[in-house]
Amino acid sequence: MKIRSSLTERSLYRQRNHPQSTARSNGRRLSTLTLALVLVLLLMQQAGDPEVYRKIFARLGVPITTPAGIEIPSQPTFLPAVPSQSAETHDFRKLVALLSPEERDALTRRLAAIRHPSNPADDAPDDTLGASVASAARQAGFPDPTEFESMLAITADSEPGDAGWKASESTYLDALQAALDATYFDTIEDGTVWNGGDFKAFYRTLERVAANDSFSDDPVYIGVVPLIEQSVIYRGRHVRMYGRAVQATRIDAKSNSFGIDHYWMVWLRPIDGSERPVVVYSPEVSEQVAALPETGVDDSGPMVDIDGLFLKRYLYRSAGGYDQAPLLVARIQPVPQATSSRSVAPPRSAIAMAVAAAALIAIAVTGLWYWSVRRNERHSRQLRQKRTQPDLKLFDKLE
Numbered sequence: 001m002k003i004r005s006s007l008t009e010r011s012l013y014r015q016r017n018h019p020q021s022t023a024r025s026n027g028r029r030l031s032t033l034t035l036a037l038v039l040v041l042l043l044m045q046q047a048g049d050p051e052v053y054r055k056i057f058a059r060l061g062v063p064i065t066t067p068a069g070i071e072i073p074s075q076p077t078f079l080p081a082v083p084s085q086s087a088e089t090h091d092f093r094k095l096v097a098l099l100s101p102e103e104r105d106a107l108t109r110r111l112a113a114i115r116h117p118s119n120p121a122d123d124a125p126d127d128t129l130g131a132s133v134a135s136a137a138r139q140a141g142f143p144d145p146t147e148f149e150s151m152l153a154i155t156a157d158s159e160p161g162d163a164g165w166k167a168s169e170s171t172y173l174d175a176l177q178a179a180l181d182a183t184y185f186d187t188i189e190d191g192t193v194w195n196g197g198d199f200k201a202f203y204r205t206l207e208r209v210a211a212n213d214s215f216s217d218d219p220v221y222i223g224v225v226p227l228i229e230q231s232v233i234y235r236g237r238h239v240r241m242y243g244r245a246v247q248a249t250r251i252d253a254k255s256n257s258f259g260i261d262h263y264w265m266v267w268l269r270p271i272d273g274s275e276r277p278v279v280v281y282s283p284e285v286s287e288q289v290a291a292l293p294e295t296g297v298d299d300s301g302p303m304v305d306i307d308g309l310f311l312k313r314y315l316y317r318s319a320g321g322y323d324q325a326p327l328l329v330a331r332i333q334p335v336p337q338a339t340s341s342r343s344v345a346p347p348r349s350a351i352a353m354a355v356a357a358a359a360l361i362a363i364a365v366t367g368l369w370y371w372s373v374r375r376n377e378r379h380s381r382q383l384r385q386k387r388t389q390p391d392l393k394l395f396d397k398l399e
Contacts, residue, residue, distance in 0.1 A: 030369055034362035091140055092179040098136035104183060107133065108200065109257045110152055111177050116259035147172065185236040191313045191324060205309050205329040207258040210283040215309060223272035227310055227326035234310045243268035243278060245301040248285060248292040266332060268304060277325050279314055280306055282332045289332060302334040
């Protein structure tokens with residue numbers, strides 16, 4: 001039961017919803033909404049900066065930004081698709097699989113000697129090797145196994161069109177070498193330093209890079225994390241990535257049959273934000289990369305495009321102990337800094353203007369609201385006074 005005053009008709013109980021407290025509550029609510037508006041405007045301003053997304057997705061191993069002029073096609077599958085093999089390629093791989101490891105090594109040296117006739121001793125044809133390859137070709141189902149004997153008997157000074165050189169022999173030699181290339185990666189020891197089983201794949205890939213050989217028409221654009229965690233899947237695959245070269249060392253090559261006398265070891269920081277280094281070997285590098293120091297890290301090094309084959313996870317010693325890094329043998333092409341597509345962050349003046357505009361809008365809205373509230377309070381007070389003011393004429397009649 002509410003007891004009202006006979007003079008003002010107001011409840012004698014304490015009023016819970018006082019007009020001033022309601023106004024203060026509305027003021028706090030409006031201030032909160034204003035701050036939320038400013039925050040939304042700031043987030044909308046920052047949403048156009050790709051650098052924000054690079055930091056958020058830094059550990060996904062996906063290249064968020066790439067140099068200008070290079071479009072990375074969409075690759076919906078995480079694991080790379082295995083390249084399809086033609087029937088002819090399958091036949092050559094079957095032929096190579098029938099050879100013993102010693103015969104494959106001898107065939108590797110023989111084919112390399114035909115391409116690089118630098119050592120007369122290696123250039124001498126081996127009748128025993130030719131007979132072994134012909135026998136394996138017969139078991140593999142080739143129609144004329146004797147062709148392999150004549151191919152392996154070609155001397156270094158033979159040219160297409162010479163006597164004893166058939167038009168198909170050059171193609172056969174390339175296919176035979178391609179079948180051997182696939183076996184080189186089977187002996188690689190992953191997650192270690194250099195081992196003896198790594199050198200054929202290493203020097204053969206350097207030879208292909210130096211000869212500007214085409215690896216495939218569909219490289220896998222990749223980051224560091226997939227190469228580290230799925231090294232077996234990507235081993236020997238044509239990959240491509242981008243990064244900043246920070247260190248380069250020229251190394252004299254060991255004796256080999258692939259015509260490689262030196263190569264470069266380049267360490268780079270990838271652009272995927274993973275902060276894990278990548279080591280790349282290449283037969284030649286640009287002057288910008290060659291000028292990098294052999295020790296330490298030069299963060300002002302050039303941005304480079306890496307296009308080659310992934311070999312293994314390489315074990316190296318870092319400041320924090322032993323760690324692993326992806327090892328690639330690839331072409332290293334600098335990307336001009338002027339054409340880099342890394343989006344420029346919005347200038348601070350634009351951010352300041354956005355904040356100022358949001359503040360002006362908030363002040364204007366607050367001012368209008370405050371004026372409206374004060375006006376309503378005055379109007380309500382006047383109405384209450386007119387309604388609750390006692391009739392003084394009643395007291396005059398009492399005299």
